[in-house]
Structure formats: structure tokens, C-alpha cells
Amino acid sequence: MSKFCCKCGKTDAEGQIIDGFCLECYKDEFPLIKSLPAKQLVLTQCKICGDFMYHGKWRGTHEDRKETIQEIIDEFFSKAKKVKNCKKVLVADFDEPLPEEAGKQTIRIVFEGSPKEEVPPYQQEVALEMVVNIGVCDRCAKLARGYFESIIQIRSEKRIIKEEEQLKISELIQEKKAEMADGNKMAYISKVVDKAKGGIDLFIGSEEFAKSLAKYLTEKLAASIEYSTKLKTMKDGKPIYQSTYCVRIPYFEIGDVVRYQSKAYQIVGINYGRVELLNLKTREHKTLSLKESHPSFLKVLKKKDQFQRFIIVAIQGAYISVMNAVSYESMDVNRQVITPEHKEGEEILMVELPEGLFEVQDL
Numbered sequence: 001m002s003k004f005c006c007k008c009g010k011t012d013a014e015g016q017i018i019d020g021f022c023l024e025c026y027k028d029e030f031p032l033i034k035s036l037p038a039k040q041l042v043l044t045q046c047k048i049c050g051d052f053m054y055h056g057k058w059r060g061t062h063e064d065r066k067e068t069i070q071e072i073i074d075e076f077f078s079k080a081k082k083v084k085n086c087k088k089v090l091v092a093d094f095d096e097p098l099p100e101e102a103g104k105q106t107i108r109i110v111f112e113g114s115p116k117e118e119v120p121p122y123q124q125e126v127a128l129e130m131v132v133n134i135g136v137c138d139r140c141a142k143l144a145r146g147y148f149e150s151i152i153q154i155r156s157e158k159r160i161i162k163e164e165e166q167l168k169i170s171e172l173i174q175e176k177k178a179e180m181a182d183g184n185k186m187a188y189i190s191k192v193v194d195k196a197k198g199g200i201d202l203f204i205g206s207e208e209f210a211k212s213l214a215k216y217l218t219e220k221l222a223a224s225i226e227y228s229t230k231l232k233t234m235k236d237g238k239p240i241y242q243s244t245y246c247v248r249i250p251y252f253e254i255g256d257v258v259r260y261q262s263k264a265y266q267i268v269g270i271n272y273g274r275v276e277l278l279n280l281k282t283r284e285h286k287t288l289s290l291k292e293s294h295p296s297f298l299k300v301l302k303k304k305d306q307f308q309r310f311i312i313v314a315i316q317g318a319y320i321s322v323m324n325a326v327s328y329e330s331m332d333v334n335r336q337v338i339t340p341e342h343k344e345g346e347e348i349l350m351v352e353l354p355e356g357l358f359e360v361q362d363l
């Protein structure tokens with residue numbers, strides 16, 4: 001006796017019949033996903049930081065925000081009623097929610113599996129509607145109310161922080177922030193440039209991040225650091241402390257002439273907090289250790305704006321005659337103190353020190 005599908009009438013001559021259904025009808029009759037935990041996948045997106053909230057919980061967002069949505073989709077389907085052992089095999093490409101904008105889109109997800117051993121695995125596509133609402137996460141709300149755990153004060157010795165230094169500091173903050181992008185969004189920073197004090201104040205949501213950023217800035221800027229803490233308030237009977245890191249940028253800068261171990265050097269670079277020196281007498285280069293790249297080892301002899309322009313008048317053997325480009329005063333200097341490639345008539349930059357005149361680089 002031939003079997004036939006009770007739904008479409010197909011006979012077993014045309015294909016396998018299982019429990020009274022052909023495979024085509026079996027799929028429809030016994031879907032892999034029986035019911036969803038909700039009609040739609042509803043998320044809230046923080047309009048400030050872009051994090052997502054699902055099921056009343058804000059979660060840390062990956063740099064690729066779509067990855068976070070994928071995780072939320074998995075969580076959503078983990079609560080669905082479904083055939084045991086059926087697997088998600090494909091999530092069709094979807095659009096990353098626009099920041100600061102609510103939106104809705106349908107995401108196609110394909111599952112594969114089989115409820116019974118004798119039934120060959122089949123696929124089912126689910127069209128899941130994802131709704132993205134707009135809100136503000138707890139952390140951003142806190143920060144908006146002026147909550148912070150730590151302040152980094154960036155100051156410099158006896159001078160204001162220059163614009164190019166401010167840019168450099170902003171870059172360093174971005175670098176460190178990118179490193180911490182994952183878990184620690186409390187790292188949120190608001191920056192205040194205090195024109196009167198000539199410094200920068202950073203208000204930071206996370207003590208841990210403040211500590212690591214302060215250390216990073218100190219290293220990169222050849223700065224020194226001081227730490228202090230004070231009781232800010234009491235919360236539920238517990239003391240809340242606020243820490244302050246004072247990062248002091250040294251008086252010396254690239255280009256300045258300094259005394260190091262009783263010799264005169266020009267600072268030709270500061271890399272990863274290590275000062276690179278040029279010996280003005282021997283023209284030899286030297287890179288200091290992190291420890292020695294510090295004001296206690298380097299005394300500023302002349303700032304770079306105190307250098308003067310000279311014209312090479314004559315080169316005679318071991319001596320060179322130079323003339324001050326402003327006062328026209330002439331003098332003879334040792335040939336060694338300028339770089340050998342110079343010719344008569346050229347203008348060079350020089351620094352006047354107790355031990356004589358030396359050529360310096362225009363940095």
C-alpha cells in the first residue's frame with residue numbers, strides 16, 4: 001500500500017513520507033523554531049556612547065557594534081522554544097543602527113536541524129524584527145550629572161602648555177581610550193583647558209582608567225606625577241574618594257639646550273618619554289633612560305627662543321668667522337662647533353653659552 005502526504009497528497013513514490021507528511025510539508029508542520037520569546041527584538045541605544053540595552057541591562061559594546069547585536073540575537077534565540085540541537089547557520093547582513101537615531105529593520109536568520117533521527121536536516125528562515133530605541137545609559141547619565149572618580153591635572157613648569165602639546169595630549173588620550181574600548185566605558189573623559197592656570201583638567205569616570213592614563217601621559221611626555229586623594233562624599237555610609245593625578249610636563253622642550261652631566265646638549269627629540277640629546281661640542285647623539293629624562297637630570301640653559309642667527313663669514317682652517325645677523329658683531333669660533341657641510345655665506349642658528357657659541361638645530 002502506498003503512503004501519501006496528508007497535506008499535499010504527494011505519494012511515497014515521489015519522495016519520503018514521514019509521520020504522514022512529505023518532507024516539504026513536514027518542514028512547515030514542524031518548524032525548528034516553535035515560538036520566539038517576543039515578537040520583536042527590542043533594544044535601546046545610548047545616544048551618547050552607543051552602547052545597547054537588552055532586557056533591562058546595558059552591556060559593554062564591542063568596537064564593531066554589529067558584533068554586540070549578534071550576541072544579543074544569540075541571547076534572544078537561546079530563550080526561543082525550538083527543536084533540540086538546531087543551530088543558527090546564517091545571519092544575513094544587516095545595517096548597523098545609526099548613532100543617535102531610533103530605527104527598525106528585519107534581520108533574516110537561518111536555522112538548521114531536525115527533530116528526529118530519521119528526518120534529514122532541514123533549514124528554516126526566521127525574519128526577526130529588530131527595534132532600536134534611543135536612551136541614555138546609566139554611565140552617561142552619571143557623567144552628565146558631573147560624576148567622576150578622578151581628575152588628571154596636566155600642568156607644566158614655569159610655562160603654559162602649548163597648542164601643539166595640547167594636540168599631542170589629545171592624541172595620547174585617544175590612543176589609550178582605544179586600548180580600553182571594550183570593558184571600561186566608565187573611562188569617559190571630559191576635558192577642560194584652563195586658560196588662566198595654563199593647564200588641562202581631565203575628568204574621568206573610572207579610577208582605574210585614570211591611573212593608567214596618567215602613567216601613560218607621564219611616560220610619553222617625560223613628565224613627573226603626583227598623586228593625591230580626598231574624601232568627596234559619603235554614599236550609603238561608605239566613603240567615596242576622589243583621586244587627583246597631577247602630571248607635570250617639564251620646563252624643557254624639544255629644541256632647548258640643557259646641561260646633562262656637566263655637558264651642553266640640545267634636546268632633539270622626546271620619544272616614548274625618553275629624551276634624545278645632541279652633544280653641542282662633539283655633535284654626538286645620546287638617548288637617555290626614562291629615569292634620566294627628567295628635570296632633575298636636565299637643567300635648561302637656553303630656551304629655543306633665545307637662539308640667535310649668525311652668518312658664516314669665512315672658514316679658515318680650524319676656525320670660522322661668524323657675524324651676528326642682528327648686531328653685525330663678528331667673532332671667531334672653533335670649526336668643530338658647526339656641522340661640516342656649511343659654506344661661507346650661509347646663515348645658521350647658534351646658542352651662546354658660558355663655554356662659547358655653538359650651532360643648534362632649528363627644531
Ligand SMILES: [Zn+2]
Nearest residue numbers: 005008022025
Ligand atoms: Zn506534502
Ligand SMILES: [Zn+2]
Nearest residue numbers: 046049137140
Ligand atoms: Zn552611554
